[in-house]
Amino acid sequence: MLAHSIVFYFFSLITIFSSIMVISSKNTIHAVFFLILDFVSISCLFIMLGAEFLGMITLIVYVGAVAVLFLFVVMMININFSELKSGFLNYLPFGSLIGLVILLELFIMVGAWKYKDNFLTTGEIVINKEITNTQSIGNVIYTDYIHYFQISGIILLVAMIGAILLTFQKRDFLKRQNIIQQVSRERSDSVSVVKVETYKGIKIDD
Amino acid sequence: MDIINIIFYDTLKIFALITPVLITVALIVWLDRRVWGLVQLRRGPNVVGPFGLFQSLADALKFIFKEVIIPAGANKIIFILAPIVTMSLALLAWAVIPFSETLFVSNINVGILYLFAVSSLGVYGIIMAGWASNSKYPFLGALRSAAQMVSYEVSIGFIIVTVLLCVGSLNLVDIVLAQKNVWFAIPLFPMFVIFFISSLAETNRPPFDLPEAEAELVAGYQTEYSGMMYALFWLGEYANILLMCAMGSILFLGGWLSPINIAPFNLIPEPIWLIIKILFLFLIFALIKAIVPRYRYDQLMRLGWKVFLPVSLVWVILTSGFLLYFDLLPT
Numbered sequence: 379m380l381a382h383s384i385v386f387y388f389f390s391l392i393t394i395f396s397s398i399m400v401i402s403s404k405n406t407i408h409a410v411f412f413l414i415l416d417f418v419s420i421s422c423l424f425i426m427l428g429a430e431f432l433g434m435i436t437l438i439v440y441v442g443a444v445a446v447l448f449l450f451v452v453m454m455i456n457i458n459f460s461e462l463k464s465g466f467l468n469y470l471p472f473g474s475l476i477g478l479v480i481l482l483e484l485f486i487m488v489g490a491w492k493y494k495d496n497f498l499t500t501g502e503i504v505i506n507k508e509i510t511n512t513q514s515i516g517n518v519i520y521t522d523y524i525h526y527f528q529i530s531g532i533i534l535l536v537a538m539i540g541a542i543l544l545t546f547q548k549r550d551f552l553k554r555q556n557i558i559q560q561v562s563r564e565r566s567d568s569v570s571v572v573k574v575e576t577y578k579g580i581k582i583d584d
Numbered sequence: 585m586d587i588i589n590i591i592f593y594d595t596l597k598i599f600a601l602i603t604p605v606l607i608t609v610a611l612i613v614w615l616d617r618r619v620w621g622l623v624q625l626r627r628g629p630n631v632v633g634p635f636g637l638f639q640s641l642a643d644a645l646k647f648i649f650k651e652v653i654i655p656a657g658a659n660k661i662i663f664i665l666a667p668i669v670t671m672s673l674a675l676l677a678w679a680v681i682p683f684s685e686t687l688f689v690s691n692i693n694v695g696i697l698y699l700f701a702v703s704s705l706g707v708y709g710i711i712m713a714g715w716a717s718n719s720k721y722p723f724l725g726a727l728r729s730a731a732q733m734v735s736y737e738v739s740i741g742f743i744i745v746t747v748l749l750c751v752g753s754l755n756l757v758d759i760v761l762a763q764k765n766v767w768f769a770i771p772l773f774p775m776f777v778i779f780f781i782s783s784l785a786e787t788n789r790p791p792f793d794l795p796e797a798e799a800e801l802v803a804g805y806q807t808e809y810s811g812m813m814y815a816l817f818w819l820g821e822y823a824n825i826l827l828m829c830a831m832g833s834i835l836f837l838g839g840w841l842s843p844i845n846i847a848p849f850n851l852i853p854e855p856i857w858l859i860i861k862i863l864f865l866f867l868i869f870a871l872i873k874a875i876v877p878r879y880r881y882d883q884l885m886r887l888g889w890k891v892f893l894p895v896s897l898v899w900v901i902l903t904s905g906f907l908l909y910f911d912l913l914p915t
Contacts, residue, residue, distance in 0.1 A: 381587055407659075407662075407715060411662070411712075414708070430692065430693060430694045431693075431694055431697070431754075434694045434697035434698055434700075434701050435697070437701040437705070438697065438700060438701045438704060441701075441704075441705060442701060442704030442705060442707075442737065443704070443734060443737075446707055446708075446711070446730055446734055447734070449711060449730075450727070450730060453711075453715055453723075453727075510693045510754075511693075512693065512694060512754055555882070555883075557886075
């Protein structure tokens with residue numbers, strides 16, 4: 379148990395350290411790499427808590443896909459730091475307001491979870507220790523919460539279609555490859571063998 | 585004392601796995617070059633040791649004594665970190681590969697997800713190398729590679745889902761044991777082909793080796809690397825290839841199971857069967873490298889998104905429909 383707690387707090391320390399580094403590091407690429415470290419250590423924390431399915435999904439979705447695209451975008455855009463910092467005072471009131479709201483929400487949630495047992499409804503779900511947690515998540519998501527699950531899927535689909543539609547533009551001047559047309563081309567369509575007489579030449583009309 | 589015992593025993597187990605894997609990596613580098621040579625009617629490496637078997641060792645010795653050059657404009661930490669990340673991620677995944685029903689370093693419930701996660705992390709080594717080199721060819725190579733790996737992972741994910749639908753468990757041992765009657769390569773043959781081609785793309789092997797296409801990008805993300813750091817990239821790449829072969833043989837070729845359960849076949853120890861299957865898949869990898877010309881980049885993307893993704897998606901729906909209709913869904 380001692381070893382377990384030592385490893386758990388080790389990962390927690392890494393999580394907190396990398397979260398702080400994400401917002402304080404000067405180099406944007408370094409910030410993204412710290413974000414990735416953050417995701418990885420969060421998934422380690424999930425695994426330490428016994429939620430191995432969630433941990434692996436975090437690793438696959440956030441680290442394997444989202445952070446890669448994020449890194450892509452940050453690498454391609456040249457971010458000017460002095461320009462970013464210029465509006466600091468203008469944004470300060472609004473930013474601190476948002477920070478305050480998030481802090482309050484956290485306080486309410488943690489307080490309710492700690493001191494009022496019936497505040498949260500998660501107590502109704504019976505945890506079956508005999509099946510793996512992949513199965514138990516499936517049992518909950520596909521029965522009690524199937525509508526929420528489907529709705530969130532549709533929201534993601536709409537977002538995806540929207541993103542494609544926003545960036546899609548038809549450009550007629552581009553030459554595109556039509557594979558079927560290419561493959562179905564016959565020799566007789568494009569090449570003809572002509573006998574050329576000496577000193578007479580040949581006239582090709584095209 | 586118990587903890588020390590566990591740590592000692594686990595370390596021993598890890599060494600017992602890593603050492604053969606590294607030796608095999610050295611040998612398949614030789615095998616790859618040898619097959620490549622034989623296909624092109626050359627001899628290939630045949631000087632160092634019997635049949636040239638020690639060629640990789642000689643190469644490693646050469647790499648160790650070369651100077652490691654770090655470009656002045658490079659981001660030093662990330663530049664050095666990149667080959668280390670590639671190599672360690674390639675070795676990390678071997679922890680869950682089962683060599684028989686009882687022979688593995690660790691048997692976790694979400695083994696296949698772990699494999700998928702680690703193989704999708706492999707892209708970071710390449711992106712880090714490309715960006716930290718601070719040079720145009722490595723950067724272009726890294727961008728290509730990242731886009732390529734992310735695209736082909738999607739279809740690999742759906743292929744894994746089809747296999748999981750037939751198994752009903754994410755555990756690798758269960759996946760192999762579910763193939764006792766028939767290997768999944770037979771009922772799911774189209775998926776096996778797509779998985780194989782996707783794993784070629786995932787490991788940046790020819791015909792999808794665009795990230796290091798020497799005709800256009802010098803050597804892609806490896807351009808600025810030298811000495812042992814370059815060798816680490818190389819080793820990591822081959823360890824990844826070996827890993828994809830292992831994944832293919834576990835998912836589709838029945839892992840450690842013998843092809844037919846009768847006398848001469850089932851007398852061969854189970855780990856040997858897995859190794860034979862891995863080597864068989866690698867031989868196809870090597871032959872493809874020698875035979876097939878390189879794809880153009882837009883063709884590669886078209887193949888990934890417009891051919892493999894829809895086909896694997898339809899196959900997931902077909903498989904689940906079939907299993908549901910005939911009441912074959914595993915519980």
